[in-house]
Amino acid sequence: MPRLFTALTLPEDVRMWMTGLRGGLRNARFIDPENYHVTLxxxxxxxxxxxxxxxxxxSRIRRAPVPVTISGLGSFGNKKQPHSVWARVEPTPELMELQADQERALQRMGLPAEARRFTPHxxxxxxxxxxSREVADWLTVRGAFCAPPFVAEEFALLSSRASVGGGPYVTEDVYPLNLARAA
Structure with missing residues (x-):
């Protein structure tokens, strides 16, 4: 039984740029750069x-390529116990519409709605x-982070193991984002 999700994968140059964020946070398990992605x-x-x-x-979703800008850092969790640190992805209209198209299509086929609000990261x-203090300090030192922008020309259907999260991920299928933009 596969555990599936859709995502924008990151180009190699952006993944390598983001490797500078690795380290400096005690008790953190850093994601391997080949597993960086934006879950949709x-x-x-x-x-x-x-x-x-x-x-x-x-495969029936038709969209134009999506510009992606990664800028800033944050954390998920609560004041007592953060559970992850992340790089912020600008919620552009193109990105939000692609995610909404997927949400609607998957709900139409009978899957339950995603319970969490989409926060691109x-x-x-x-x-x-x-x-919390260690995470706050880590974010303060690196908070002005930004990566080179890129244009996502495809999205992927990925699978993962149920165990720990963070990869390794398997690409099950790739879907082009090649609809011509309106003039």
Whole structure:
């Protein structure tokens, strides 16, 4: 039973730029650069029949390439226990519309709505055991981070192991974003 999600993968130069964020946070498990991505829609554990239907549904989405800007850092969790640090992805109209198209298409095929509000980001590390103070200090030192912008010309259907999160991920399918932009 695969655990599926859709994502924008990052070009190699952007992934390498982001490697400068690795380290300096005690008890953090940093994501390997080859696994950096912008999750668009978490689908979850599904059987093979549903996985095939998801792949077919996603193949019908038509969108133009999506400009992506990564700028700034943040954390998820609460004041007592942060659980991850991430790089902020600018929520452009193109990105938000692509994500909304996927959400609508997957709901039409009967999958439940995503419970969390879409916050575009790239997870840098999982923070099991890092204190709020340590995370705040890490963010303060690196908070002005920005990566070179790029244009995503495809999105991917990825699968992961259920165990720990953070990869390794398997690319199950890739969908081009090649609809001509309106003049």
């Amino acid at each position: 829609r978490f689908i979850g554990d599904v059987d093979e029949r549903v996985a095939d239907e998801v792949a077919h549904t996603l 790239v997870t840098i590390a999982r923070c099991k055991g890092a204190t």
